[in-house]
Amino acid sequence: MKIIPLFLPYAGCVRRCSYCQQHIATGISKIRSPADAGEFLAKAASGVKGDFLVGFYGGSFLALPFERISEYLDALPVSGRMKGIRISTTAESIEKAKIMKVMKKTRISAIEIGIESFNGDVLEKCGRPNHPFAFYRKKAGILKGMKIPLHIHLLCGLPGDSKEKYLDTARKAARLAPAGVRIHPAIVLKGTALAGLYAKGEYCPLDIGEAADLTALSLKYFIKKDIPVTRLGLFPDENLLKKGNIIAGPFHPAFGSIVWSRYYRKMLEERMHGPGRYMVYAPEGIIAHIIGFKKENMEYFNARGITIEIKPGSRLSIRKKYFPTRPIFAKKGEIS
Ligand code: SF4
Numbered sequence: 344m345k346i347i348p349l350f351l352p353y354a355g356c357v358r359r360c361s362y363c364q365q366h367i368a369t370g371i372s373k374i375r376s377p378a379d380a381g382e383f384l385a386k387a388a389s390g391v392k393g394d395f396l397v398g399f400y401g402g403s404f405l406a407l408p409f410e411r412i413s414e415y416l417d418a419l420p421v422s423g424r425m426k427g428i429r430i431s432t433t434a435e436s437i438e439k440a441k442i443m444k445v446m447k448k449t450r451i452s453a454i455e456i457g458i459e460s461f462n463g464d465v466l467e468k469c470g471r472p473n474h475p476f477a478f479y480r481k482k483a484g485i486l487k488g489m490k491i492p493l494h495i496h497l498l499c500g501l502p503g504d505s506k507e508k509y510l511d512t513a514r515k516a517a518r519l520a521p522a523g524v525r526i527h528p529a530i531v532l533k534g535t536a537l538a539g540l541y542a543k544g545e546y547c548p549l550d551i552g553e554a555a556d557l558t559a560l561s562l563k564y565f566i567k568k569d570i571p572v573t574r575l576g577l578f579p580d581e582n583l584l585k586k587g588n589i590i591a592g593p594f595h596p597a598f599g600s601i602v603w604s605r606y607y608r609k610m611l612e613e614r615m616h617g618p619g620r621y622m623v624y625a626p627e628g629i630i631a632h633i634i635g636f637k638k639e640n641m642e643y644f645n646a647r648g649i650t651i652e653i654k655p656g657s658r659l660s661i662r663k664k665y666f667p668t669r670p671i672f673a674k675k676g677e678i679s
Contacts, residue, residue, distance in 0.1 A: 345395040346429060347387045349380055349415075355406030355436065360459075361469045361536035362501065362529050365401045370582030374402075377411075381418030388420040396452050398429040405454075406436035409444055416448040427452040431496075434458065434474065437482040442489060453522065454486060455494035460501060461512045468502040470536065476515055483519040492522035494573065499557050500529045500549035500593070502540060506557060513561035523573040524565055528554035530577060530592035538590050548592035551601065555593070559605035575599035597636060604635040608643060611651070611661055618648030620664040624656025 351374045352365035366372055375383060384397060397419055404412065419425060427450030434456045445451060460466055463473040486493045495516050499509045516524060528549055531541045540546035549557065558575060565572055576598025577583065583594075595601060607629060615621060625633055630653055634641055644651055651661075 348398045350401035352401045354402035364532035377414035377418045403433040405432040429453045453492045457496040459498045462508040465503045494523040495521045517564035525574040528593045531590040551593040555601040600636045603632040607632045608640045621651045
């Protein structure tokens with residue numbers, strides 16, 4: 344269903360996390376008042392065919408005082424096509440009583456919380472509070488009890504982060520059984536504390552290959568539990584792409600395609616037996632990922648003396664031509 348995003352940059356935020364630059368990421372310079380929001384939403388809704396949701400994004404919506412939340416909810420389009428709202432917020436602001444008050448006014452179709460990392464060291468370096476896993480489990484339980492789908496946002500490559508810390512974060516995030524997960528690597532944006540650290544040489548972002556490989560490694564935790572990965576990489580908003588807004592870091596408009604390429608490359612590699620010719624059978628939907636972003640997997644394999652022939656199949660399998668004769672099937676949960 345179409346989502347009309349209403350960006351309220353930093354609304355409700357009690358901190359500025361070191362990597363976050365909502366004005367650049369959303370292209371919105373100030374928070375719309377409820378009256379302005381109402382006008383914007385009415386206009387946007389008139390251009391949408393069929394049902395739609397409204398997304399309150401760009402800040403910690405549920406951390407606003409309820410009176411303010413209420414004013415925004417009263418500004419929602421009065422239309423039978425408006426099927427509810429989605430909310431971005433912090434885990435600290437998940438409170439049953441407040442959410443129930445919101446639900447008296449409109450349906451909540453999903454709540455996304457920015458967890459970013461479960462590692463205390465990383466969180467401290469990013470200016471975020473450090474909560475034990477049990478805290479997040481409790482918050483996830485509140486939403487589950489209210490039948491509100493929980494979505495989680497994670498970041499990799501933050502200051503103080505490492506492969507082990509990030510994979511531990513991904514594993515723990517999957518244990519919360521969210522309805523979806525969004526992942527992107529830390530990018531150095533203009534005007535952030537992270538940009539200051541980068542300028543002083545105290546922070547070095549991942550490069551594209553590192554970020555894609557690391558993100559690809561973490562996908563297994565979500566795929567095994569059938570948790571949809573709803574977005575990989577920052578949305579390439581035209582404002583974000585303006586010269587000077589991205590100072591450094593692994594931004595790529597096709598980051599998701601690169602990650603999926605790396606994911607399937609690794610899966611195939613683990614099932615290969617050295618150089619040679621391989622036959623790969625794969626569902627149509629993943630053949631492009633096996634070939635790789637801009638054919639990078641084909642080049643990668645060719646450089647290692649490996650050639651692969653791909654044919655459509657009902658499930659992913661690979662066999663070395665002539666030997667071994669038995670196909671090596673992917674394990675459950677390895678095909679998205
Ligand atoms: S990351 Fe979230 S909580 Fe932190 S400043 Fe940005 S919007 Fe606010």
